[in-house]
Amino acid sequence: GRREVKLLPDKWTVITKDRSLSAQWEHTILVTDSGFEVLTKRAEDDI
Known part of the structure; x- marks a missing residue:
């Protein structure tokens, strides 16, 4: 759509x-004291 x-x-x-x-x-x-990590991000993706 x-x-x-x-x-x-x-x-x-x-x-x-x-x-x-x-x-x-x-x-x-995943949010931590030192930052964050996008667990579902593919290696070739930019966020």
């Missing part, structure tokens, strides 16, 4: 305004 989204009345569900299929993903981050 396009980048524009709409939050539905349940305040949880998000859809694309054009109602196209889309996907969502997240990273897992």
